Amino acid sequence: MKLHLAPLTGDLKRLNPFKTLARGDKMLAALREGARDKGQGTRNGGENFLEGWTMPIKFAICNELFQGWRLEDAFAFVKELGYDGIEIAPFTLAERAEQVSQEERRRIRKLSEDLGLEIVGLHWLLVSPPGLHLTTLDDSVRERTKAYFRELLHLCADLGGKIMVVG
Numbered sequence: 001m002k003l004h005l006a007p008l009t010g011d012l013k014r015l016n017p018f019k020t021l022a023r024g025d026k027m028l029a030a031l032r033e034g035a036r037d038k039g040q041g042t043r044n045g046g047e048n049f050l051e052g053w054t055m056p057i058k059f060a061i062c063n064e065l066f067q068g069w070r071l072e073d074a075f076a077f078v079k080e081l082g083y084d085g086i087e088i089a090p091f092t093l094a095e096r097a098e099q100v101s102q103e104e105r106r107r108i109r110k111l112s113e114d115l116g117l118e119i120v121g122l123h124w125l126l127v128s129p130p131g132l133h134l135t136t137l138d139d140s141v142r143e144r145t146k147a148y149f150r151e152l153l154h155l156c157a158d159l160g161g162k163i164m165v166v167g
Contacts, residue, residue: 060085060120064092071108075115085118087165090155091128097151105158112160121161125152134166 061083066074078086093100093108112119126132132145156164 058084058118058120060087060118062087062089062123064089064124067092071111075111075117079115079117083117085120086112087120087123088159088161089124089127090122090152091124095128097148097155100155102158105155109158109160119159119161121163121165122152122156122159123165125149125164125166 059082061078061081063071063074063086066077069077075086088108090097090100093104109119126134126145126148129148131141132148133141134145136142136145152164156162
């Protein structure tokens with residue numbers, strides 16, 4: 001099997017994420033077979049850039065795609081599609097990271113572990129609470145943001161995550 005990597009084109013806003021997810025299991029299987037097992041792939045020019053080695057690819061998806069779903073259902077669906085992990089947007093759990101109780105943190109982590117779904121980390125970190133900003137000239141806002149990042153670090157670690165994506 002050859003894996004062809006090309007840049008995404010078209011109006012991404014018009015894509016239905018659930019139709020894309022439904023095709024995701026086939027895509028993931030093909031990528032795993034080609035990139036992990038056989039080490040084969042081609043770029044646009046046909047050059048084989050994976051010859052002789054394998055890529056340790058893990059696939060994760062953002063949990064905010066499943067807003068309104070119970071975490072149990074979302075995690076099970078993500079696992080069923082073949083994803084290895086999930087990124088958590090903190091605002092989907094509570095307005096502030098510190099509002100997620102230790103009991104809830106343990107429950108979420110256990111849920112992911114029981115399913116064999118890695119919580120990769122946190123992303124979309126400053127959607128909530130309002131009024132935080134990294135690059136403001138206002139010292140008080142920067143201090144509040146810094147303090148909130150400490151709370152996010154604790155949440156991420158408690159969930160078993162290892163990365164935090166600012167964006």
